[in-house]
Amino acid sequence: xxxKLYLLLLAPFWLACQPNGSDQFGVDPAPIAYxxxxxxxxxxxxxxxxxxxxxxxxxxxxNSAGKLARVDYVYQVAPGKxxxxxxxxxxxxxxxxxxxxxxxxxxxxxTGWITYDESDYEYVNGTLKTxxxxxxxxxxxxxxxxxxxxxxxxDGKKIGQxxxxxQNNLMNQVVxxxxxxxxxRETWLGNKDNxxxxxxxxxxxxxxxxxxxxxxxxxxxxxxxxxYDIQGRLSTQETKVSNPLLCIxxxxxxxxxx
Numbered sequence: 001x002x003x004k005l006y007l008l009l010l011a012p013f014w015l016a017c018q019p020n021g022s023d024q025f026g027v028d029p030a031p032i033a034y035x036x037x038x039x040x041x042x043x044x045x046x047x048x049x050x051x052x053x054x055x056x057x058x059x060x061x062x063n064s065a066g067k068l069a070r071v072d073y074v075y076q077v078a079p080g081k082x083x084x085x086x087x088x089x090x091x092x093x094x095x096x097x098x099x100x101x102x103x104x105x106x107x108x109x110x111t112g113w114i115t116y117d118e119s120d121y122e123y124v125n126g127t128l129k130t131x132x133x134x135x136x137x138x139x140x141x142x143x144x145x146x147x148x149x150x151x152x153x154x155d156g157k158k159i160g161q162x163x164x165x166x167q168n169n170l171m172n173q174v175v176x177x178x179x180x181x182x183x184x185r186e187t188w189l190g191n192k193d194n195x196x197x198x199x200x201x202x203x204x205x206x207x208x209x210x211x212x213x214x215x216x217x218x219x220x221x222x223x224x225x226x227x228y229d230i231q232g233r234l235s236t237q238e239t240k241v242s243n244p245l246l247c248i249x250x251x252x253x254x255x256x257x258x
Contacts, residue, residue, distance in 0.1 A: 025202035029182040033232025042257040
């Protein structure tokens with residue numbers, strides 16, 4: 001809640017009309033990794049381009065196999081002071097497949113860390129197929145199913161994802177497109193296969209721009225610009241909003257540390 005309020009207060013300072021990106025950006029990816037999944041040690045959320053005073057951070061810890069084991073969520077409680085507000089643990093089977101994810105936080109007058117939402121993962125021939133999500137109710141304790149996410153892969157790349165509610169009704173879905181094995185388009189659809197958003201990727205060396213568009217419109221309602229280091233790892237991500245009434249994203253800067 002604190003983060004959402006903070007973002008709402010900051011939003012007016014970030015809102016600006018954003019052009020459609022530099023002419024140097026094109027549809028062909030450069031021959032670099034564009035690795036958004038590199039093992040970061042920290043992700044900082046900032047209100048300024050230099051990220052000198054982050055209002056929140058995520059800290060990442062990995063197990064001996066190099067897989068994500070825990071994410072700590074810290075928020076600014078005073079200028080220059082960050083405090084742990086919750087964390088997520090990741091659990092794997094003996095083969096190294098992620099089987100469960102549990103998020104912990106504070107809950108009213110209850111002491112200690114309390115389980116909130118969690119996910120169970122199912123695989124077919126080692127490929128992720130289904131994620132079942134739950135919310136942990138307290139007083140009385142009860143594990144409540146909240147929905148299902150299905151995944152579709154082809155040649156090792158994720159090409160689709162669908163979200164269902166607790167009654168197994170389709171809510172929304174996304175289809176991923178690639179160029180030269182690099183993600184270059186995301187098409188979001190509603191529960192009746194109606195296109196709701198399109199995210200188009202363009203590239204310029206170690207930078208990637210992702211424009212958000214409404215269906216059947218050339219108006220760019222927001223722009224994400226990502227920069228990658230010499231190893232192809234994601235280093236910064238800045239979101240700029242030109243139409244806050246239509247955009248589904250929040251403006252701001254994210255900086256990655258390794």
